[in-house]
Amino acid sequence: MSKIHVTTTVNGDPVEFLADPRETLLDALRNHLDLTGTKEGCGTGDCGACSVTVDGTLVCSCLMLAAEANGKRVETIEGMAGEELHPLQRKFIEHAALQCGFCTPGILVAAKALLERNPDPTDTEIRYWLAGNLCRCTGYDKIIRAVQDAAAEMRGAA
């Protein structure tokens, strides 16, 4: 099967790769671009561990073909911190909002997308926004608190 030449932008960097038509964006990120921070937990869009944004839209990268990323702007967990951590990343550490940490990249990417749309969410809004991101370790309690604390800091209210 002939490969497809894909040109795209990942975390601000121009990249290109050859994708098998069956490969997902997740496969491409992990296997062609060595960006293994984005995780595969299910491959069926149920767990959210592979969350990235494409042109600003939160997607499960396991449900998108790599070829569909052509010409798009992809943001992954690797692009979240600048010289300093994003407030969400810092608050997740401070609140012990991760245990095994496997779901953490996807949850951080999803939470960042939430706060960009809604800087002052209620607990319930956070819970429904993150309902597509499974965490088996924490029971979500400390995750919700960390997102609230980060949101407060980003609003300048902390």
Add this chain to the structure above:
Amino acid sequence: MARDDVKTGYKLIGTRPNRPDGLDKVTGRARYGADFSLPGMLHAAVVRSPHAHARIVKIDASKALALDGVKAVVTRADLPTGLTGEELNLQDNTLAGEKALYDGHAVAAVAATSALLAQDAARLIEVEYEVLPHVTDVDAAMAPGAPVIREGVADYSVPEGMNGNVARYMEFGHGDVDAGFAAADIVREQTYKTEATHQGYIEPHACVAQMGEDGRGEMWVCTQGHWYIRRMCASVLGIEAAGLRVTPSEIGGGFGGKTTIFMEPLPLALSKKAGGRPVKLVMSRSEVLRATGPTASASMDVKLGMKTDGTITAGQVFFRMQGGAFPGMSPIGEALPCAFACYDIPALKHEAVEVIANRPKAAAYRAPGSPMAAFAVESLVDEMCRELKLDPIAVRLKNGAKNGSKSSYGPVYNVIGLQETLEAAKAHPNYAIPLGPNQGRGVASGFWFNHGGETSVSLAVGEDGTATVMIGTPDIGGSRASIGLMVAECLGIPYEDVRVNVVETGALGVNEPTHGSRATFASGKAAVESARQAIAEMCRRAAADWGIDAEAVEWKDGAAHPAGPNAGKHPPMTIGEIGSKMGSTGGPISGHHEVTAGGYGASFGTHVVDVEVDPETGRTTVLRYLVVQDAGTAIHPAYVEGQYQGGAAQGIGWALNEEYVYGTDGRLQNPIFLDYRIPVASDLPMIDTVIVEVPNPGHPYGVRGVGETGITPPLPAIASAIAGATGARIRSLPCSPPKVLAAIKAKG
């Protein structure tokens, strides 16, 4: 209570510093099982049985091997013969022998130059099956006339006349149960069932392995215990353990399910056949659910006698549990001792049978056996409390185990905290909140033995006065932070000056996995002993420098000090000064401790849950949830709370929603997360925690394991809360909306 609001003699223990692996984990840098790659690496795929029970007539891999880029295929014929017992079970589960024993049982594996090519090749491997009659339900597997799925599994303990699927029988007890029941005012007997659930770690099993023709190799794998992986792979492949070096990756959850092997020997065998090229194998989610360790399903009879004042006079249980198609995996040996562990009852009788069925080989799942047993016993206790209009906490306080009680399974409890958890639950504001219409409250207690186990730890002092600790228990939930706190406390240096590394099999003696709630307890205990050795050596170095006896030197605040007036006047010598000179004062300074750790101290907890049930749909909403559990000493309270909250969430999932659903064809009907639905964020409330601290005398800082007890009480507590809300008692988990609705309607 947690150290946050209590003054203790500790400087660091009880504080909540950032975990050392936090930065890697929030930036995507942490390397998990599937994140590792090697030059020249091949990718593997597994061919799995679509049948619950089938004879394997023929395997033809010729079409797969004819594809360019396909490098090796392995089947059972490639594995050594002559294994027995659990080693044979492990080999049988790695690759089916004469028969496939469950839907998803591995039959062959293939390695190719890409993952897609390996998957294509797997589809070209032709397997001819002769389908056989199957059985998947525990009670059906025991029934007369049920197909016997493997001959000769029954051990000496099984009474004559039982179905051939019964592999093991056990019984024990004490006192006169007949007299106990006769002395009761009411005697009640019920049957309870729990379905199999999966640990549900979000990271699928993954490894990269390499093995040469000399049978020596290396493996990088997500596991709770890399020495177990090494031993099991060596057994299954007939190689020497020392020839295999296993390095654990970061682990994306385990909960018991990553304490054993499922597919790890396959990439080793494929690598050897492919000329020693490394091979990566990553499971899909459906492979995880179909073919890796779910927990046992259970069918349980319970009988209890109670006086009208709540005194329990006698108890009796008969548990039937299936742990898949292999004997030894059903946790009857844990479930029975856990059944009445929270109580001090004068007469008890325990019986159980282990049954095999056409399901995947079960693995440990957080307090294996205890949640099922608690569902049965705690549900019936609650039913009788409601019948006699007694407060469920008062009844547990009256009958509960205390310091010095002889446990239901034999040993005498030393210092335990059950009563304290009950008192704290009773005093918590949640227990007094008035309930509205369609709302109910449930209470249950839970138990786990805790565990010590084989433990080997080393510590090395750095030239700059920092300390590196080498442990062999993979860190799943923050144990590096806890162990770092204990070592820093002991050495009297900042937490940031201690680095705790989880090291590979070549670097330490044998360590059991992170299981049984043992990592912070046992590796922590050995790390403290290692630090004490290093301190003793540092005191000797200071004494030599000062020209005094080592006994005249004491260690405090990270430095050697002359002890007492006769030691002379010397300024304190810090760990940094000692470390910087150690090359010229006698060489590197380290400590090492290895032990099969005892004194682990039993764990008890009490949960209170409020639910609301929608009478139109039967859907249950958890309104509020309280976990009270004894931690001994909470080293890092945030991660203790995390264990409580995570355990409760898993128990809530088991109680309300999770179950393995098998079709009449014996195939798993829900092998993806969409259909095997674990709790999501919008399903749960905040989970309130109270950390009770009854220090464990068996640990230098009083630690008890905290990982497992929390999954145990939610099953009965939620069923009891639903009974309170609806008047309908669900005795078969999960309490799914259709089941609850039917129970409400049946009640009329």
